[in-house]
Amino acid sequence: MRKILDPAGAGTVAGYPKGVMPPMFGQTLTAKEFVDLVAFVMTLK
Ligand code: HEM
Structure with a gap:
């Protein structure tokens, strides 16, 4: 996120x-795009 x-x-x-x-x-x-993006990145771990 940072x-x-x-x-x-x-x-x-x-x-x-x-x-x-x-x-x-x-x-x-947007706030939703940011949250969705972070959620996607977390799936890559
Ligand atoms: C919204 C899309 C993007 C996300 C979510 C994102 C996320 C990240 C993250 C989390 C890291 C650190 C990875 C680590 O610590 O192992 C990183 C590093 C990096 N990103 Fe992105 N990135 C995005 C778009 C871009 C774009 C468009 C470029 C270049 C055109 C870019 C270039 C880089 C580079 C060169 C690094 C490594 C050097 C550094 O730490 O600054 N990123 N990115």
């Missing part, structure tokens, strides 16, 4: 360049 809302502030995965992940999803997604 990585979606604040990609730069949530740290960077080792081996990847900083600043590639777009920072605007927290503004552009």
Whole structure:
């Protein structure tokens, strides 16, 4: 959830360049889209 809302502030995965992940999803997604997206990501674990 933090990585979606604040990609730069949530740290960077080792081996990847900083600043590639777009920072605007927290503004552009609706609350339902955000919850649905997080629920989907959790199914991948
Ligand atoms: C809404 C869709 C997206 C979600 C849910 C998402 C989620 C995430 C998450 C959870 C991580 C951290 C993974 C970890 O800690 O193992 C991550 C890293 C990353 N994402 Fe995304 N991401 C999205 C879209 C994108 C897009 C569109 C790009 C680039 C065009 C991108 C580029 C990256 C990169 C390069 C990393 C690794 C470097 C870093 O930690 O910043 N992501 N993403």
